[in-house]
Amino acid sequence: MVVPSPVRERKKRETWRLVHSAALRLMTERGFDAVSVDDIVAAAGISRRTFFNYFADKESVVFDPDPDDAALWAALLAERPPGEPLWSSLRELLIGYTGATAERMLLQRRVRLASPELSGCSREVADRFWAAVREWAGGRTGLDPLRLDLTVNAARTVLNTACPHWDADTGIAGLHELIGAGFDFVHPSPSERISS
Amino acid sequence: MVVPSPVRERKKRETWRLVHSAALRLMTERGFDAVSVDDIVAAAGISRRTFFNYFADKESVVFDPDPDDAALWAALLAERPPGEPLWSSLRELLIGYTGATAERMLLQRRVRLASPELSGCSREVADRFWAAVREWAGGRTGLDPLRLDLTVNAARTVLNTACPHWDADTGIAGLHELIGAGFDFVHPSPSERISS
């Protein structure tokens, strides 16, 4: 992939957002299962096949990050100070990321409320995000792979646990409070056990 | 459900195990995606429709607990001493459960190795198990719902993180070592933060 020309890229992002917003609008109205891919492509004015060029599957249209998000989280990762403990970095990262994508967090929350059938699905934000986080964290700490994964996955669990407890009326600040409380509560720490 | 007659129940368990073992045998050979439901039912000698009477979907045949497991984990939960901290209870529970179902853990692990397409699927053991744990924990502690969920989900994360790191050659003892290390490392604790 040799950096596509800006026009193509712009169109792709436009189409992505068009399909995405059409899908989420329908899903907040009727729920995830009650909206078929054909409904989505009809509403978005594209072909069924094109839908699957943009999204690997139907769930992805809910959970995939915006095309611009990769740049966003890369920036957030880059601005973490060198010596900062991993757990603190992850907290700030999630605060920053959810803050910057607040509208989409709220949208996703609304879709979830309208779609109880999605309750088993654990990805509050996309897998690609966490893959990037995992890779970044791997190059920054002397932690062994097990503890590294434990830490990153614990952060993911904090977010995934906080989201269902979030009352959307409290706004993104309410979510941030829950995330903060979760990070304080879980807080993995190397061999700092209180009682054996 | 008014306690079914023993013959019916025995037959159901037999069929469950028949289908389950046929499915997992095929999947360890060819991988999850390369085995269709039709393959499974042909190997098990039942009808396609019956398969879906036993399993909600194809993934369930890998991850659903054995019919007897509910009794097993109920027993494990019952034998936790009254005053025991939740985190310790969860650790012992997972040690006990994975120990008692060691063969199936090893089988699942083999299926996963043969099926990279399952990597995104996060349920190392079934959802019903964790639902039962969550309910049990809820009646045992003064923790608020958020922290309760954080604790239970953290335990789940420990297991889900430990499993991919597990070298099956080390046997179930190797897995238990990883689980123990994970529980020591994560260890959610109410406001016991080391550094602000």
Add this chain to the structure above:
DNA sequence: CGCAGTTCATGCACCGAGTGCAAGTTGCAC
């Protein structure tokens, strides 16, 4: 401008997962 190369959208045929329904079979209680 015209041309070649690439990217992308689309239609089509197809596979496999999962469901609703209605009819048949099997164990159960009396």
Add this chain to the structure above:
DNA sequence: GTGCAACTTGCACTCGGTGCATGAACTGCG
């Protein structure tokens, strides 16, 4: 036995998802 409930089965159908081949749109270049 008879009647009832649980279970199995086949069938038709919907929907998610893919491979492929074709055509349109955008690209850089002379």
